């Protein structure tokens with residue numbers, strides 16, 4: 001119930017304007033709004049005492065009143081308070097205007113980040129109530145306007161009530177007010193009609209009872225008499241218990257009304273609806289219930305009957321962020337601006353490079369008609385248009401000669417630039433620029449990106465922010481020689497995801513054989529990390545745990561596919577959409593699926609030590625996990641073919657290459673040369689599909705990452721990291737050692753299930769009998785020992801060796817004898 005209540009609170013609430021995201025601004029506005037509420041409250045109170053004395057002064061022009069310091073008022077809050085009170089009370093809605101204080105209080109509380117009544121609903125109800133109340137008061141106290149300075153219904157009320165009286169007379173106006181009252185109640189508070197009906201029924205019932213006992217008594221005396229009678233008929237019941245009972249009834253009524261008035265809690269109202277709507281059927285309840293037991297039985301029926309109506313009530317969308325609804329996204333102030341030390345590329349540098357390029361080409365009798373420079377953060381692109389008849393391959397072959405004449409490392413010739421009809425020569429700038437992560441995160445492109453997993457990597461040669469959607473990649477291979485910026489690149493990827501995602505939407509699995517690179521993120525374990533159950537450390541450094549984790553991710557992948565299948569969803573987006581709109585029932589195992597990003601630093605280390613054991617699950621996840629939201633980023637400093645194997649390459653279409661030592665390495669990573677000509681320090685080539693883009697990676701320093709993780713760590717967290725499913729290596733136990741006399745209680749049933757379905761899968765047994773993975777694994781091992789299923793075959797289900805139930809029964813009777 002509590003959870004549902006929260007859901008309501010969130011979804012009915014108004015959408016925050018962007019500036020309200022900043023906690024400091026909200027706090028200042030909250031303080032201001034609270035003090036203004038107190039100020040206005042004092043002004044109202046004072047107005048009731050001093051309004052008469054101030055009235056003559058308040059009738060002049062507002063400007064004169066405010067500007068002329070000679071005018072003094074009695075109101076404790078000065079001219080502004082007096083003016084506002086007069087405006088809202090006398091010229092507005094009369095004393096009903098005081099209800100604005102309620103709206104201001106709700107606003108202040110919400111600005112402090114405390115969940116309370118919906119602001120929208122509070123404003124609407126308060127306004128409707130004020131209009132109605134002012135007409136009522138003006139109608140009832142029509143003479144007060146002439147005898148006092150205070151218009152109880154305000155000018156608004158008097159105008160409407162006068163108009164109504166002239167239109168439909170006094171009686172008609174009274175009826176109109178009553179109709180409006182019930183309309184307000186009926187539409188303002190859910191279930192109010194049934195509550196009123198209930199109250200009415202109760203009253204009729206009480207009267208009938210009283211009549212039975214004492215026909216002539218007055219209603220209040222009747223109650224007392226009833227009590228006395230009850231005391232007489234039930235001498236065990238004391239006066240105290242009677243009043244207790246009475247109190248409980250009152251409390252129930254009060255609660256049901258109070259709950260109705262709570263706009264944030266409609267779920268609760270549904271429950272109350274059950275109670276209030278309940279009308280004992282005359283056939284089943286022709287006699288007054290004599291004791292509590294009978295009433296209790298009826299209540300059970302009532303709940304069952306009404307559960308249908310609950311299903312009919314449309315539920316608000318589920319909000320996965322609600323568990324950590326106060327989570328604040330990190331601000332830009334946590335990052336540093338490294339841009340300050342950058343120096344720009346001078347005109348002379350551009351001019352001298354141009355001359356050298358043109359001269360070198362001329363030496364080889366290559367004429368150009370046009371040359372254009374685009375200054376990037378680390379390299380400047382000179383685009384040339386050769387004279388007609390010049391062979392492109394001739395220019396391409398001059399790469400080394402141009403490099404020699406420019407005396408620069410890392411010249412790269414792109415001949416031709418796809419789609420531009422020009423040839424590009426990239427020349428490194430004398431002083432490369434540092435691209436700050438702060439600027440990249442602040443860029444409009446990143447801030448407004450609608451990607452599911454937005455990653456901001458840096459700046460392209462034309463100084464554009466380069467972003468990509470990891471969810472579409474769907475996996476990323478990062479390679480480069482040591483010290484060329486891989487770790488900074490990984491930090492940039494993680495940072496950009498942390499800036500955009502809520503802890504409920506994203507979890508990282510961090511694998512770091514070097515033990516020091518990703519350790520910095522251990523502090524955000526309870527917010528953003530996933531780990532194996534019973535593991536102490538969330539950052540995985542041990543090779544055995546890496547294998548278990550990767551296999552566990554395969555189990556999670558299979559489980560997610562099962563969920564998608566059950567939900568008839570094709571991918572995680574469709575699935576989560578269905579879950580959020582409450583089309584999937586959590587009781588059937590459905591849950592909100594966060595994206596899981598697996599980051600493996602030093603992939604080479606893993607392959608060298610564990611080989612196929614890690615390659616197989618990685619390949620499996622890479623092949624299949626796209627649709628269910630598991631994405632992998634693997635980084636290596638050894639881009640050789642025995643590390644980046646064909647299987648890995650085939651499943652990692654998106655690749656990032658930092659500077660590498662040789663062209664062969666570049667080909668291994670990108671399937672093309674170029675990475676060997678980069679200049680290092682975050683200069684990288686990104687290959688997505690057929691595109692190859694040169695990007696200067698954004699720089700994020702360790703203290704910045706630390707500040708970011710600490711900011712997240714200080715906030716409210718989940719009780720633990722996300723628990724990945726348990727994984728037990730199926731072949732761990734030698735089946736020869738298994739004693740079938742100590743078989744599992746579910747052994748025979750499981751054997752029948754396996755034979756009838758002809759499926760030897762552990763997860764099927766786990767699901768069918770609702771047992772843990774460990775126990776299901778043990779049962780499968782016992783089935784193998786009994787010769788019912790075949791041995792473990794990696795990710796495939798085991799072969800079922802018994803084909804029909806008759807043979808199974810025969811086998812069981814032999815084995816278990």
Ligand SMILES: Nc1ncnc2c1ncn2[C@@H]1O[C@H](COP(=O)(O)OP(=O)(O)OP(=O)(O)O)[C@@H](O)[C@H]1O
Nearest residue numbers: 481482483484485486487488637681682697698699
């Ligand atoms: N994007 C960048 N902008 C500016 N300088 C960078 C950038 N990336 C890396 N550097 C510089 O290069 C140094 C080494 O970077 P980094 O630690 O990321 O290399 P690495 O490839 O991870 O090395 P290793 O494989 O040995 O861990 C950094 O300390 C930093 O000074």
